[in-house]
Amino acid sequence: MGGQLMATLYQTVRAAIAWPLHNREATLLLAPMALLLGIFFFVPLAGLLSLSLFDPGPTLAHFQEFLGDRTNWIILSHTFELAITVTLLCLLMGYPLAFWIVAARTWVARALLLAVVLPFFTSYLVRTYAWMVILGRFGVINQLLMDFGITERPIDLIYNKFSVLIAMVYILMPFTVLVLISVMRGIPSSLTRAAASLGASAPQNFWRVFFPLSLPGVIAAGLLVFVFALGFYITPALLGGPNTILLPMQIDIYANVTLNWPLAAAAATVLLSITLVVYTISNHFVGIDSLLGSQHGAAQSAGTPVRRSTTAYVQLVDLATALVRAVAHSLRVPAGFAIGCERAALGGKLLRGFSLLVAVFLVSPILIIVPISFSSSRFLDFPPPGLSLQWYEAYFTSRAWVSATLQSLGIATATAFASLAIGSAAAMALVRGSPRMRRVGYQLLLAPMIVPVIVSAVALYFLFARLQLVNTNLALVIAHTIGAVPLVVLIVAASLQALNVRLEHAAASLGASRIVTIWKIVLPLMRPALIVAGFFAFLHSFDELVLSLFVSGPDTTTLPIKMWSGIREEITPTIAAVSSLLIALTVVMYAGVEVVRQTGERRNKYNELVNDEGA
Structure with a gap:
């Protein structure tokens, strides 16, 4: 038994070591994200666990104190x-x-x-x-x-x-x-139409077809x-x-x-x-x-436990319907009343x-x-x-407010570019990789989104304090990028899945290297998605507060930190003026991104139509 376990472990380790050698492109594309999350996310979390268990030596005293x-x-x-x-x-x-x-x-x-x-x-x-x-x-x-x-x-x-x-x-x-x-x-809308053609009423169509799906x-x-x-x-x-x-x-x-x-x-x-x-x-x-x-x-989720439980769910719906009819019959509710309610679309209203x-x-x-x-x-x-306009004047004439705004703009811009570079490369590797790699990669990628931000903030502070990075712009960019990269990967990956992979194969068959294919074929087609992803990364960084509270200092005060201090100390209409400016900035950026995205989509459809006609 022990020998079999050791053999299995040996094969697993050997396969893990051999994988980068046989998948060099995926390794190079995933390396930046792996280094970022490994060093600045998973290592700090391990350090957090170590501090709770090994300070000053191996002990459970801290957990006993907390839970006691x-x-x-x-x-x-x-x-x-x-x-x-x-x-x-x-x-x-x-x-x-x-x-x-x-x-x-x-x-x-x-x-x-x-x-x-x-x-x-x-x-x-x-x-x-x-x-x-x-x-x-x-x-x-x-x-x-x-x-x-x-x-x-x-x-x-x-x-x-x-x-x-x-x-x-x-x-x-x-x-x-x-x-x-x-x-x-x-x-698929065809499912609800099929149910309606078989005589299902609107409530039955919803509860027995749409809602389970x-x-x-x-x-x-x-x-x-x-x-x-x-x-x-x-x-x-x-x-x-x-x-x-x-x-x-x-x-x-x-x-x-x-x-x-x-x-x-x-x-x-x-x-x-x-x-x-x-x-x-x-x-x-x-x-x-x-x-x-x-x-x-x-x-395509028919094999999941949710799908397998549909029969039991339908039986529950049938039971509830029978109970409602029994109650209506006992109360002598006229049969035409229910039909009239359906025809009047009372539920829809x-x-x-x-x-x-x-x-x-x-x-x-x-x-x-x-x-x-x-x-x-x-x-x-x-x-x-x-x-x-006195509160806007108070904002623009305040050196502290303007300095914090410029600080946030600089950090958010750097975070957006870093997240785009790291996240886009990782998305290409995951989308074009094997199903197993995608599953594992997405699980690891979701970790920064799933882990409570207060936990990540405390863990990062422990690491940055040892590296003497607290109160530096680099610490803020790293902390914000950890949360922005998953957003970029999800957006870019969705765009890559919609791209026609035959265009990449055609470029390769004509002698284009992989780098040339990505630079001249893939990236131009992905431009709208990259703009949207950069927008999300910028807003994520510009809005980040909890991580900033732990890793920033007096020399790196961002706009959210300044607003946080102002709200806790004294609520004045100046905060409302700043909030209105942030709302306006968000609306303008979102409108610009939508215009660019729709223009890019129309251009891509036109190019595909021209290519199809030429073929």
Whole structure:
């Protein structure tokens, strides 16, 4: 038995050593990403685990101290409770909106998608600040309640669990909707048409055909939202009160307040372990392709456990239908009533009405910020008593604000270029590689997105402190690139999958080297995707706060750090002016990227048409 195990281990190690020799192109393309994630992501995480287990020697004392404290168990339960609640609300509110976007007319779908995309691209900090303005003691809601005579004095809507819940649902809702849309669009419409031709009513068509096929998207969206909610730090820290301490906030307290780094490492390891367990279990039921929004999506997942459980699900739907009919019969509801409801499309009207409310929920906080930035009042009054540019003047004449903005622009630009170079090379290797390499590569690639950012921040600080890189621009670029590279790989990989690989084969058959083929064939065709990926990488870096708080210093203050300090110290309309400028920057960049992307797609289609006619 032992000899067989050693032989298997030997063969595995030998194959791992031989793989780079037989796959030189893939090795060269993957090397930058492997070095970046290996040195600055996985090694710091290993160091975090080492600190929790071997400080000062091999011990479990730090875990015993953390888990032996009843307060920490209460914090863990609050963290789990909030994450589950946020996940359920995001799914219940996001699914109808995603369904309407997929089924609606083109112009309606574009308008609704804009309502989702606008907050998605807007800074986390700006969105959190918007809810501080709305829910504040003298915020928008309290002012409206007192103006209409509903209350005589402001009610407590902020610095409690309610405000944290509302803001987290608002911030994570776009993730839910976009993941659901990517899966729903992969469901063949011929299936629902076939069900309708066989006599299935609209509710039966949805519950027995469409919804089961969209379950991978539901699970994938729920997984992402739950994992993100577990590691949320910014929103609870700004909107929460003393009774809403979550595990990421407790880790920050251990690291920066009590300076108990071994205990902080133990708490971070607990959070990381919980996250990985949840991800592993969920990934078993969904598969990595669904998580990535693969084009294969729902159509090719028939072998997954979700698909195999469809029969049981249909039986459950039949049972529920029978119960509803039995109740209706016992209450003597007229049979024509149900038919009339179907013909009147009551369900469709309710769906559209509810989805419209969700869209308004997503857009309104951002739209409220803009008029407040032009207020003549020194306070956050809505509507503004008068118009003034004083807060924009305060921003542009402040050396601290302008310096922080320039710092963020420089770091974000460097991060975008570095992420594009590393991520594009890795995407080419993964898309053109073997299925096994793609599966392993995507799993490793998702790690920076799955691991809570507070854990990555603490781990990186340990490493950069030893390398004396804290408070340097290089540390910020490296930290931001770790999170931006996965975004670039996913976007570029999706574009590569849509490219006609025969063009590369034709270039090779005509004597072009691999480098020439990539430079003159692949990259020009991928230009729209590269621009979009660079846009995502730039915004990711420009918005990054948690990593920056740990690895920056007084000489490397970014705009999010400056806003963070301003919000925590004194909330003034100057923050609203900065937020409005960031919203405007996001809209302009997104519009420019869309124009370039659509122009590139039209050019590519034209070139393909010309090539087909020439052939």
